[in-house]
Amino acid sequence: NxxxxxxxxxxxxxxxxxxxxxxxxxxxxxxxxxxxxxxxxxxxxxxxxxxxxxxxxxxxxxxxxxxxxxxxxxxxxxxxxxxxxxxxxxxxxxxxxxxxxxxxxxxxxxxxxxxxxxxxxxxxxxxxxxxKSKIMNAVRRDKEQEEDLATKLGEASILMSLSTIPSAEDIARLKSRIEYLRVELVKRTESFQEKRRDIKTFMDVLKTEPTTEFEKMVINEEIPSFPLSIDTMYKVEKIYDLYKDRVDRARTESRKIKIELATLMDRLELDDQQTSHIKRLLDACGVTSEDIKSLRTALEGLRAIKRKHASKLVDRLKSELDRTWEDLFFSDEQKKDFSPFADDPEVLLEMYEEELKKLEIFKEETKEALDKFRQHQELWRKLEDFEYKSHDTNRYTNRGGALLLEEKERKRLNREIPRLEREVARAVQIYDEDHQQTPLLVYGKRVVNYIENQRMRFEEEKEKEKQFRALMRNKQIEEEATLGSRPITPRSARKRPGVSTMSDSKKPRLGAAMSLKGSNSKLRKVDSSRAITDTQRSERCMTQSGASASSSLSCSYSDFKENLELKGRRDNNTRSSIASRRKSKSTPNLTRLAATSPRRPARAGALFLTPSQSTSMLLRSRLPSGRTPVTSKLSSKHPPSRRFLLS
Structure with a gap:
């Protein structure tokens, strides 16, 4: 150039x-x-x-x-x-x-x-x-491909002149059309093959053959030679729906007959010889017309037996109805809505059967909501059991990690119960929206209201129990301030009875204790009105045990330490009030009296007593028979001189 x-x-x-x-x-x-x-x-x-x-x-x-x-x-x-x-x-x-x-x-x-x-x-x-030739050749190839796809899909091809170069918009439209036809062909082919397989399966289940030429073409040609047009796909869909409906109706009828057969066999309580043939039918029969016919024949035979034993079946249905009511959480008012009455046992039996069918349908509709509610109630009962067990003081002894497991389970319940409440409310809302005329009830109340009332009652009972424990604590404090506290044996002494924990230098001898018994002039007289009988002391011990149990009322492992500290402070306050009252009465110091008493040398085999034991023996000798002195609660925190104070 x-x-x-x-x-x-x-x-x-x-x-x-x-x-x-x-x-x-x-x-x-x-x-x-x-x-x-x-x-x-x-x-x-x-x-x-x-x-x-x-x-x-x-x-x-x-x-x-x-x-x-x-x-x-x-x-x-x-x-x-x-x-x-x-x-x-x-x-x-x-x-x-x-x-x-x-x-x-x-x-x-x-x-x-x-x-x-x-x-x-x-x-x-x-x-x-x-x-231009290159462009036109490419356009011609695309146009031929578009025409081929359109023919396979039974659709019209787009009009385009090949004498001149198409515009860019026309070329883009042609390519888009080809892509659409390609995707549509794949989609229709897959749909056709899927429907074809399903139709063959339905025919095999029903044990039937295609009846029309088009059905034969659909069944016999895996890759169809006819165009997969919209009209063709509609016809295939109709064939699919036809056979699917036939299979569904046959399966529904077969399942319904089998359920009724199984129910009648259970209710009639037939022997194995009578039910062996029916059981074989239940296992072997499918959904073909011959199978359904055999099932119907067997059902008619059981219905005849049912009519003969209608009166007995009514009693069995009553029990079954009661169990169904319990499963559905029916209240007494809801149960009274069904009050059948008929002179003919067969009519009465039909009424019970009809009611049970309605309840089964209702049970199926409310399955999700009632299952969630049932789970919630199980967890709620566990929570109430934990609340009840938290009042038992024995759980703090020999627990072996039980408190930690209890705390973990309590946390799990506190996490799961609110979640289940939300799920129950959601399921109930869905059911109520579908059945606006008949809302879902449990024990005669709406589910959400029942759960709210249950929680309110639980909180009220906890509050009443809390007030009762506070009242018992105040009453115990008043009794201890007036009568003194019950002596509590140290844990070491309970484990090893009769063995003193004091050193030999601090153990008073038996002679010193006996000298205290003879020193009437230096001991104050014990007021007989202060003594209590064994029965009264038992009552005080029971009251004190109840108050002690109520003082450790924390519902969880985390409150255990706080309750022990509260109990220790209360005991210290009680001791302080008793000590101040004794000082005001100028009670003689028994330690000083014991120190001034002549001490005899210890004999071999002599019994050594602690100061509290010697004081108790002295008071028993001074009191009438059947009376027992009340000593203050000993504490290792107090000096030895205070351990001998009388309450």
Whole structure:
């Protein structure tokens, strides 16, 4: 391809060469004419022609030369015109293709020769034509693919002219159409094959054969030869629905008959010989017409037996109805809504059976909500059991990690119960929205209200128990302030009875204790009104045990330490009040009395007593029979002198 600049240079060179060539051409022509005219003149002279003949012949030669040159000029003119026409044609085609391709049209220079212009447009047209051919071939392939897919789907192909290059929008629309048809073909093919497999399965279950030609085509052709049009897919869908409905109805009827057969066998309490045939039917029969016919025959036989034993079955149905009511959480008022009465046992039996069928349907509809409610009630009962066990003080001894397990279980309950309450409320709301006329009730109340009332009662009982424990604590404090506290044996002494924990230097001897018994002048008299009987002391111990249990009422392992600290502070306050009251009465110091008593040397085998034991023995000797002195609760925190104070 030559650039315009190169073309102009070539044109200038041609013009110069043409000028030079024309001068030399004329000289050559003159020379040739001169040579040939000389030869002719020589021949004419030899022939002896006169001047007239020679002149005539010269004119003939000139005329011939002129005609020949004119013909040549005409031929060149024709050639020139043909080149100009070619230029016009190529230029027109070139501009049309450029317009189709959306390209800018290039033009020739005015200084170019005709042949140069013709060559320029010829090359440009060939270039754009090749580009157009590539595009059109691709469009033709896409169009053929679109037509093939449309034929397989039974749809009309889009209209598109292939004589000219389509626009970019048309090409994009064609490609989008091809993609849609390809996806739709895959979808319809998969749907057809799936429906075909299901239809074959339904026919195998029903043990039937296709009845129409189209059904045979659908069953026998895995890859359909017919177009998968919308109408065809609709027909396949209808065949599928037809056989599916037949199978569903057959299965429903078969299942219904089998359930009734099993129910009647249980209610009639037939022996194995009577039920063996029916059990074989239940295991072997399917959903074919022959199987359903066999099941119906067996059902009619059991119904005949049921009519004979209608009165006995009524009693059994009553028990079954009671169990169903319990499963559905019916209240007494709801149970009273069903009050059948009939003289004929068969009619009464039918009424009970109808009621049980209704309850079974209701049970199925409320299964999710009632199952959630049942789980909630189980966890709630566990929570109440933990609350009840928290009042037992024995759980703090020999527990072996039970308190930790109890605390973990309590946390789990506190986490699971609110979650179940939300799930119950959601399930009940769904049921109530579907059955606006008959809301779901448990024990005659709405489920949410019942759970709220249950929680309110639980909180009220806890509050009453808390108030009762506070009252018992106050009563115990008043009794201890008035009568004194019950002596509590240290744990070490309980484990090893009769063994003193005091050192030998601090153990009072038996003689010293007996000397205290004889020193009536130095001991104050014990007021007989302060003594209590064994029965009263037992009552006080029971009250004190109850108060002690109520003092450790924390419901969880985390409150155990707090309750022990509270009990210790209460005991310290009680001891302080008793000590202050004793000081106000100027009670003699028994330690001093014991110290001033003569001490005898210890004998072999003598019994050594603690100060509290010796004081108790002394008081028992002073009190009437059946009376027992009350000593204060000993504590290792108090000095030895205070351990001998009388309460």
């Amino acid at each position: 030559l650039t315009p600049f190169k073309m102009s240079c070539i044109v200038e060179q041609n013009e110069i060469s043409e000028t030079n060539d024309s001068l030399s051409l004329k000289g050559k022509a003159y020379k040739i004419i001169d040579e040939h005219f000389g030869a002719l003149k020589k021949i004419w002279d030899q022939l002896g022609m006169d001047e007239e003949n020679i002149s005539l012949r010269n004119k003939t030669v000139l005329t011939h030369l002129q005609n020949m040159l004119q013909e040549m000029v005409k031929e060149e003119e024709v050639y020139k015109e043909s080149i100009i026409k070619k230029i016009e044609k190529k230029a027109k085609l070139y501009m049309e293709v450029c317009t189709e391709l959306g390209r800018e049209v290039e033009t020739s220079e005015e200084s170019w020769s005709i042949l140069a212009v013709e060559k320029f447009f010829r090359d440009k047209y060939r270039e754009v034509h090749e580009e």
